[in-house]
Amino acid sequence: MFNLMNITTDKAKYKFGEDSTITGKISFDRIKEESFTLKVWIGNHDPYQILNKESGSSTYEYSIDTLYYFSTGNYIISSSVINTNGIESNTVSVEFEYEVSFFLNLEDLERKEYNKTLDKNITVRGSGIYSHGDISINCSIGDVNSTFIGNINKKWITHQFNLSGVCLIPDSIVEEKNYSVTVWATYIDSGVSTESITKEFEFYRNYPVLRISDSIKETYYHNVDKFISVSGFVSDYDCDDEIEIKGYIEGYSNSQTSQNIYIPDLNNHLFEINIPIPDNLTTVEHNLLITCCDNVNKCDSFNKTFSYELNKPEISIVKSPTFPVYINKDKNLEFVLSVSDKDGNSNIRIFHILNDTEGNNINISLYDEITKEVPYPIPIPDDIDVGECQLSFYAVDEYTLISNIEDINVTFSKYTYDESIEDQNHKKLNKKPIKYSPFFFVPLHEFYKHFYFNRNKLKTAA
Structure with a gap:
């Protein structure tokens, strides 16, 4: 009867994702002279591999594939042989360590820039490897802990998990600068965590927005x-700024x-x-x-x-002559004009246009005054005709700014006998009565009494 002496593994520790097989050797107490069947298993699981081996050696190699459902821990690998007569040998065992590394991969951020107030969170996606149990996702932004809201999908058979969600931007993140969002996974039962994965982003503040009403004028004076x-x-x-x-x-x-x-x-x-x-x-x-x-x-x-x-001067007619004006009697058209300039300290020239002839009879200066009344006589031209014509006034300041034009219709007529009689009657009507002293007034009955007495006296004398 041949007995197994021991079983060994090539490594004391195997890692998920790195080691796809577990390899080792079994040894007999002597050279095996007949063929046999080799059984290898881990823990209480069914044999992973049954190998038919030929005789002629005392040491034989084995190799079994690692299975996904092993978690991190220590395991025992065992082996026995079955001879051709069906008799199974003793069992030999050896302990090895199996590790499923807990790690996280994080995808690049969807965006590199995030805005205060407008952006409330940062989307994160990633995947990783875990061994067993429930896990949580944690995140921070800058030096401030954040909250992850999202989903974690785990596949225990393959030890894989996926995450998709958002990390909330804390209210205390207000400065405009580069920040990092850091994400890590943690076993809920043990508190063991993966290494933290960091992604950079730029955080920027908003520009103020200015809207102006239409109160601004095109021209100021x-x-x-x-x-x-x-x-x-x-x-x-x-929402936290003082705007100047x-x-x-x-x-x-x-x-x-x-x-x-x-x-x-x-x-x-x-x-x-x-x-x-x-x-x-x-x-x-x-x-x-x-x-x-x-x-x-x-x-x-x-x-x-x-x-x-600068302001244009302004002109208006305050007083005008009575019309008609008699061309063979009156010498001038007598006007009084009001002239103003809001600029003050102005030198004003006053012009008139009569019968297509322009004249400038008066120049004035406005010092402390803004408005001034000015007599403005216009000589009646010798060639003026009877009828109506337009008379215009305007003013020009030292900056050649021209005022409004003030127009008036002037009626000319000839002075005739009828107008003379009418003028005399007008003068009589407007003549003041003479005031006599009281002794000049005699009662009417006394006037007649003396009148008849004197007449009779004259007849007698004759």
Whole structure:
């Protein structure tokens, strides 16, 4: 009877994924002179391999495939032989270690950039190898622990698992910089974890958004407009920023004004600023710039071109002559004009156009006044005809800015006898009564009494 002496394995430790077979040797106490059947098994499992061996040696090799359902642990591999007569030998055993490594592979992130407020989480996907039991997925972003929400699918036979889900972005992640999302798996019962896998991403904050209303005019005027009023709305999806709104005229630092608004939500927030117009602003086109910037100097801006102009003088008729005007009696058309210029300190020339002839009879200067009334006589031309014609007035300042044109229809007529009588009657009607002293007034009955007495006296004398 031949007995087995021992069984050995080529390695003391086999690893899942690295070792596909377990190999070793069995030894007899002497040279085996007849063929036999070799049985090899692990633990209480059925024999993995039954080999028919030929005689002629005391040492024989064996090889069995590793099976997926082994977990990490220590196992015993045993062997016996069956002779040709059917008698089974003694059993020999040896212990070996089998390890199913616990590890995780993480896919690249779907995106490399994530936004504050707009992005609430980061999608993660991966796969790994585990030995046994329940596992959990953990993650962190930066130095802050996060929460994994998703699914874990395990295949115990193959020791494989897959994960798909999201890691929530903690509220404390607010700075604009590069961060890492770190993911690892943990056995729930033992607390043993895989190595952590890290993926980098960029976290960026939102730009504020500026919307300007249509309150800005195309043209502003000297002395009339003191401010440029700007209103609108500003928003910022970061929901934790203080926004500074600035307005100024490009090239004029003395025009800058600002307003600060804290934005805690996603709503639009109203703002109003008044940008002072500097005294030294030139009368050309200018750029009005409005900017809004958050705490990390992310900005939005708006610009608009506007004109800054001097004012045109204004003219109006305060008093005009009575019409018709008699060309053979009156010498002048007597007008009183009101002339103004909002710029102040202006030199104004006043013009008239009568019968297609232009004249400039008076020039004035406005110093502290803005408005001035001016007598303006116009000599009646010798060649003027009877009838109606248009008379126009306008003013021009030292910058050649022309005022509005003030028109009036003038009626000319000739002075005749009828007009003379009418004029005399008019003078009589308007003549003041003479006031006599009281002793000049005599009662009427006394007047008749003396009248008849004196008449009779004259008859007697005759």
